[in-house]
Amino acid sequence: MLSRNEILQTLNMIDQQHLDIRTITMGISLLSCADPDPEACCRKIYDKICRKAERLVPTGEAIEAEFGIPIVNKRISVTPIALVAAGCETADYVPFAKALDRAAKTCGVNFIGGYSALVQKGLTEADKKLMNAVPEALAVTDYVCSSVNVGSTKAGINMDAVRYMGEVIKKTAQRTADTAGFGCAKLVVFCNAVEDNPFMAGAFHGVGEAESVINVGVSGPGVVYHALQSVKGQPFDVVAETVKKTAFQITRMGQLVAREASQRLDTPFGIVDLSLAPTPAVGDSVARILEEMGLEVCGTHGTTAALALLNDAVKKGGVMASSHVGGLSGAFIPVSEDEGMIAAAQSGVLTLDKLEAMTCVCSVGLDMIAVPGDTTAATISAIIADEAAIGMVNNKTTAVRIIPAPGKKVGDMVEMGGLLGSAPVMPVHRGSAEDFVARGGRIPAPLHSLRN
Template sequence: MLNMPEVLETNTMIDRDLLDVRTITMGLSLLGCIDSDKTKLNRNIYELICRRAGKLVETGEAISREYGIPIVNKRVSVTPIALIGGAACRTTEDFVQIAETLDRAAKEIGVNFIGGYSALVAKGMTDAERLLIDSIPEALARTERVCSSVNVGSTRTGLNMDAVRRMGQVVKETAERTADNGSLGCAKLVIFCNAPDDNPFMAGAFHGVTEGDAVIHVGVSGPGVVRAAVQQTKGQSFEVLCETIKKTAFKITRVGQLVAKEASRRLDTPFGIIDLSLAPTPAAGDSVADILEGMGLESVGAPGTTAALALLNDQVKKGGVMASSYVGGLSGAFIPVSEDQGMIRAAERGALTLEKLEAMTCVCSVGLDMIAVPGDTSAETISGIIADEAAIGMINQKTTAVRLIPAAGKKVGDEVEFGGLLGHAPVIAVNPYSCADFVKREGRIPASIHSFKN
């Protein structure tokens, strides 16, 4: 039970420091929807989502009102569609029709995003997975709320470089198909290594095949709360800094645990996990970059940035894991450039480069996230960036991902506006030297020696 000082402290975190529950995500298995008839398949998908998740938004809003805790997003994730559509889909258009069904269901129940237009191709691709990947640009151009992800590697299997090469092309095609909207489609497309089955955050969420029929996952946030706490440790030791972050992460996670258990009860759906990730927003003060600068960096990107991020990520996990019965997803600190005002400032002043961001991904939760690059960046270069990031995940046995926006018609120094939680991003430079001959090689990069653990 919370005592009165803790209640007052929580109210302060909400009112002053922008504490919120970033998302309640209901994961739904669509395995029971599989049918060889396309019409029946789409009907089954639509009806199941509307039946099982029809009260998700209403429930989230009720909990938010009653407890005074902002719950920003209500979302749904589904079984990777490449698995669900394989029996019925013979063309890319068949898969796009499923994307449109997902979009229609998302609008009907009122969620802001639905994730799971996905394929898991870490070791190879089936015909259905190849069709789904080929359909992604059109699917994201014709839908508003559908998010897509492709897992191209893992520590156990290595990197599927055929998939990496194709995803560079898909990112470019998606940017071109949505060029009239700031290449927004790319903001809804994530390429993973070691993708988790229980991630509640978009655009990478899908309902893994290890999950049950339905589950409730909650993603907490709170960069503003951690920033305020870190500011109180100026000039003090690393021990004090670490203890402060741990205690703060514990308090943030307890709020998420409360919301998760209550949503689970009201929706009669099992509680899955709490994702401890610090997820920034474009709002002033709600920034992971501000936390790092509060530790003593003049700017994110300065020497010491990777060490500061490693410290933050580790202490958030240490503090949060004691506050929830089940922790999963990504958990740690996100560094999406367009969604974090501090990251935007650092990129604009030239302190934060693509190479420094890549170094930071070695110790953060995800990877190269919401980064705008010039529209003329080649597909091969994008594939090379994906390969680099996936290699970090494979070798370090962690989740990594890439969400790049090669903004059509934009060059270095321009800005791309996405709006809402997606924010805006300065277009940053990409290394001009080619990796084309490397990424054109066929096959897989073998799993690292670290994979041999049985």
């Protein structure tokens, strides 16, 4: 029999500490939708998504009601569209984004990811067409998310793609200037992108995946924060153990929901992503966990070490709790989506440089960061190159989701709304990287990529 304390602890986690399942994401392969006729291809894409994901949202809601655990998002990820559309006789890839958007609306999901291209080593004609279409595609759709993988430990960094993505991000911001560059919040540039990530905006359904699959992302920074409050002043060994135990409990719940969703939808279970994903709500912040470890403000000296411990302990605790762990798994540090990060950035302590250092030890990268509207495409490309280099050399996923908010200056706020929160505009270095980015070509893969 469960004890009263155990039951009350679980209820407190859900009611007071913002414990939730962040997302159930259904991955759907669209490789079977290829067709030389773009209209036919779009029709097939729409039909297949609607057929596969028809019951996703009602099933998620039913699980939510029966188990009493909030499931915040229901999402869809699809095969990178640059692959699906490669056989179409068309130069315009915007209609594919519209087809995805229509399907997302019909299914009632929050986001659909996979308007993507994988160009870590080189660009196909289809990749170029897709990247060209991104600014328009993100402006005319509501739920479509786009990602481009520009580097990997195995292939090195495609600096032509890095240069191009700097321009794409600028164009996307300009194209969505009426919403302070909101389009950029739906666009991620990756190094070492993973094929089973359930989190947006970077989710896509990899080519090595099954026909369809259920991936679940858990959350729970508030629960970890609360647990650490009970071990104030104790050594880091205790801190790590406490985080591990909490991560285990959170992940067990994720595993339960994933298994249940997979059974009810008759779709194979893929992975549980063990991520601490913050929200802008007070008490649901990764930054506050770091501060609870003894830092006055997130971003001060010691932050990288604190984050390294947190990230590692989350994985160690979570990995025992799930049969398959994957995705990005670790602590997320999106600035606009984390109440503590926003406060730290506004106080000037948390800078872009410190965030870059933090991305060496956290699960992803520079995420949801607003920079001044006059930041050049070359500077953005250089930021992407730096992040990609960290990912490439350290054998980890890194990403850049950056918003050069049109007309905004350092100190202004960019309102994204909902879970995306609001981002203070952060300064970038003024020294030009124009000539560096203009070189193009490829940065070779590091020596340790040769592991065979």
